[in-house]
Amino acid sequence: MSRINTLHTLAACLAVSLPALAEEHPGNVVALPSTAVTDTRDAPAVDLATPTQAGSRLGLSALETPASTTSITAEQIQQRSNLTVQDAVTRSPGITFIGTPGDGGTALSARGFTGHGSVMTLFDGARLYTGAGTQTFPVDPWMVERIEVLRGPASVLYGEGATGAVVNVIPKKPFAGEVRNHLRLGYGSWDRQQLGLDSGGSLSERLSYRLTLNQQQGNGYVARGDSRNLALSAALRFDASDDLSFTLAHERGDAEPMNYFGTPLIDGHYRDSVRDKQYNVRNAVLRYHDEWTRLNTDWTLSDSVSASNQLFYIKGRRHWRNAENYNWDADRGQLLRNGFLEIKHAQEQIGDRQSFTFDHALFGLNSKTVVGAEYNKIRFKLTNNSPFNDIGGDYIDPWQPDPGWFDSATALQPRTLSTTHTVALFAENRTQLTERLSLVTGVRRDQNHIDRDNLVDGTRSDRSLSGGNWRAGLVFAVSDDLSLYGQYSTSEDGVSNLISLSPTQMSYDLTESKQTELGLKQRFWEGRGEWTLAAYHIVKKKLLVDDPITHEKQQAGQQRSDGVEASVELALANQWQVSANAAVVRAKYDDFDEMVDGxxxxxxxxRPDNVPRRSANLWVSKGFGQAVDAGIGLRYVDARFVDTANSQGVPGYTVVDADFGWQVLPDVRLGLQVNNLLNRDYVVAAYSGEQWLLGAPRSYFATVDYRF
Known part of the structure; x- marks a missing residue:
């Protein structure tokens, strides 16, 4: 029996058995825990009946959305030993981490598609356009209220670059009421230190605020692995009337991550003896600065009409200066260190999104429609020393590496400056066809124009790329707590990141993807349990392939991806909680020719690189009265290939994490997080076929949380 058939059988068994179990134990009434949207105030639980933003702008719940969605709360992030936003996201079904320093350490893989060009990240619903494969914000989870994930093609909602998934990171928001504060102090392995502050509440009858500040630093788990990070989020909300509100918000991130480009393989094999060695140069630089400023306006014009506007400005500055490659030379018994590359990014984006929501009747049926428009202007300046020329050969001892100095014969200079204008019109609709059956549709039209200046030779190039996408889905509510859905959707990606296309890449069209998805979502045990199942088929066309005769690129390639994702959430007796999910994906190239040495x-x-066939997550927690709780979980990722020939790969891994909390006083909580409890060596990503980025060894982190 195939793995996919096995999952179908398991899903069928769950559908029958879980409600039956509820009937056998009617007396075990255990409510799902209150999952706080913020750290300082109570909030309703987030479940399948909670409205989500990522899956639609119609305010639909997961049960009403014809797509696979996940919501992750701030409480879950903090209690599951997640150090970054990406850590938290990859505990949801089918999302795996593939980040390296070259992409800002934030890239993800979903449904057979990889990287920032196919897995989009939003912040409070706004998109930062990715330049040269890199995105460096958001990373810090302290400022996060909730993370929402929409799996599958989503260009109909957010434009090109969303074939695999969309991740919407929602920051903590101002709230009305008494001012409350949350202070966190933390210390852990490798001198990791944290100082976090979260404060919010009402300043007056109509004015409220939210402020979060998080500062972290540490020495890292490899030599010379120091890191420093500062994250700030500030928001002010003014309720001009009961129907009109304005929120002004500003976020800032200053990050200097551990400057680690991987552990080299020795003679093609991993050696534990070089596990904690650092091979980068002593004057290496890895520094990111990001700022986001937003003005949100929400206006209820009448009982049936409302409007929303978001005006935003985004700025990013990034700097790399590193020796990035370390290759084993068997004849010399040493590593050849090269790839002395220095890069600077200067990126600015201004945008505005206006939408109107109408509750109305359509042919006598209840209906809701959102229409809107969006505009973005993005300037992206690239400065580097590429094509770089290293001076000589820098051979180093793998076991006693000399730090050395950055050394390149090519000067750092501005290379390109691009200005990209994007205009989009979009609409969504939900119509209640019958009491139980609803139709959810959407359409979007994008117009992108790119102007690119070559700052070296003075040449210019420009190109307009247009795209149109749509989706249609049916949702059948078998009951108030059980829905079946089917959806057809389309999506588009650029052949590379839209704002940093080369003149050659600008001549190609956007790639095209189509998805068919079927799924099931159910709440049971009076809301104390829920489970989901989704099966999908995606075909992506117009991939760049090499013409074997002319050796030129042409858009004739095709990739397909088929998979199944399942999740279950349970609140059991005696304060036991279980969260589990699993995904199986079979992705392959149908048509793909590549030129290798002519x-x-x-x-x-x-199989496309960085795509595991299987992944799974489990988290089990137990409360001991009102004062003590503990949790343990595992993350499993199958083996992946790191090249299109499938000749090089990295092994799969299973990592176990644990968390312990003790409410010693009403306002004071002690916590202990243990990551990689079994101290396994595992590969989170491959920088190349000969360099593996290893996850952290076993580590602990102790915290003190004080609320006042």
């Missing part, structure tokens, strides 16, 4: 290589049937 020879055309057929990659048809090969």
């Amino acid at each position: 020879v055309a290589m057929d990659r048809s049937g090969k």
Whole structure:
């Protein structure tokens, strides 16, 4: 029996058995825990009946949305040993981490598609356009109120670049009421230190605020692995009337991550003896600065009409200066260190999104429609020393590496400046066809224009790329707590990141993707349990392939992806909680030719790189009265290939984490997080086929939380 058939069988068994279990134990009434949207105030639980933003602008709940969605609360992030936003996201079904320093350490893989060009990240619903494969914000989870994930093609909602998934990071928001504060102090392995502050409440009858500040630093788990991070979020909300409100918010991130480009393989094999070595140069630089400023306006014009506007300005500055490659030379018994690359990014984006929501009747049926428009202007300046020329060969001892100095014969200079204008019109509708059956549709039209200046030779190039996408889904509510859905949706990606396309890449069209998805979502045990199941089929066309005769690129390639995702959430007796999910994906190239040393290589049937066939997550927690709780969980990721030939790969891994909390006083909580409890060596990503980025060894982090 195939793995996919096995999951279908398991899903069928769960659908029958879980409600039956509820009937056998009617006396075990245990409510799901209150999952706080913020750290300082109570909030209703987030479940399948909670409205989400990522899956639609119609305010639909997960049960009403014809797509696979997940909501992750701030409480879950903090209690599951998640150090970053990406850590938290990859505990949801089918999302795996593939980040490296070259992409800002934030890239993800979903449904067979990888990187920032196919897995989009939003912040409070706004998109930062990715330049040169890199995105460096948001990372810090302290400022996060909730993370919402929409899996599958979503260009109909957010434009090109959303074939695999969309991750919407929602920051903590101002709230009305008494001012409340949350102070966190933390210390852990490798001298990791944290100082976090979260404060919010009413300043007057109509004015409220929210302020979060988080500062962290540490020495890292490899030599010379120091890191420093500062994250700030500030928001002020003014309720001009009961129907009109304004929120002005500003976020800032200053990050200097651990400057680690991987552990080299020795003679093609991983050696534990080089596990904690650092091979980068002593004057290496890895520094990111990001700022987001937003003005949100929400206006209820009448009982049936409302309007929303978001005006935003985004700025990013990034700097790399590193020796990035370390290759084993068997004849010399040493590593050749090269790839002395220095890069600077200067990115600015201004945008505005206006939408109107109407509750109305359509042919006598209850209906809700959102229409809107969005505009973005993005300037992206690239400065680097590429194509770089290293001076000589820098050979180093793998076991006693000399730090050395950055050394390149090519000067750092401005290379390109691009200005991209995007205009989009969009609409969504939900119509209640019958008491139980609803139709959810959407359409979007994008117009992108790119102007690119070559700052070296003075040449200019420009291109307009247009795109149109739509989706249609049916949701059948078998009951108030059980829904079945089917959806057809389309999506588009650029052949590379839209704002940093080369003149050659600008001549190609956007790639095209189509998805068919079927799914089931159910709440049971009077809301104390829920489970979901989704099966999908995606075909992506217009991939760049090499013409074996002319050796030129052409858009004739195709990739397909088929998979199943399942999740279950349970609140059991005696304060036991279980959260589990699993995903199986079969992705392959249908048509893909690649030139290697002038020879055309057929990659048809090969699996795309960085795509695991299987992934799974489990978290089990137990409360001991009102004062003590403990949790343990595992994360499983299957083996992945790191090249299109499927000749090089990295092993799969299973990592176990644990969390312990003790409410010693009404306002004071002690916590202990243990990551990689079993101290396994595991590969989170591959910088190349000969360099593995290893996850942290076993570590602890102790916290003191004081609320006042």
